[in-house]
Amino acid sequence: MSPQGAEHVDAAVARALDEVVVRRSRRRVRTVTAFREDGRTVVAIPARFTRTQEREWVVRMVTKLVAQERRRRPSDEKLAARAQTLSERYLDGRARPTSVAWVSNQGRRWGSCTPADGTIRISTRVQGMPTWVLDYVLLHELTHLLHAGHGPEFWAALGAYPRTERARGFLEGVAHATDAPAPDEDDEDDVGPRTEDAGGGSRGVEAATPVTSTTDADA
């Protein structure tokens, strides 16, 4: 579709608008929702919308969705700063990584670390997940700088983070939704399952974090 009337559409928004799928629903009365599904952007609107309303709302909701995704994608610099904050808060500052970076070549691992040189890598698949899940993945790798394996000491240290169990459940759910095998607790340095197949992406996560607006409130 062509986003008429939107003069300052940025590149990410323009890309999403290019492949947007509009779904009209008779059951939908007052809300508009935008989400990612199978690599596409879907905007669900009430069936009663006119074409003009459709155009307005698609641009508005896709812009919101892209803004939300940006907020949830901190840069490497922010990631390193977050890691330092988490180390201080939950590990008495004892975990001091030399670098913390986003990487896209992790396969199905959520994160990995190399204790020998103090580097931590976090999968870009974690981008877009709730902050408390990212915090868990960071803390998991930070804790590996102190404890190599997944022994009782490792989990005792990580237990200081109150959302550990909840985050592990979240990640297992995502892994299940993307057809990965269950996480192998014996892996030395990774969070979550490890398989050869990097396909599937994070569509389950994307689909789980839509943005929704009530049309009556701000139309």
Ligand SMILES: [Zn+2]
């Ligand atoms: Zn681990």
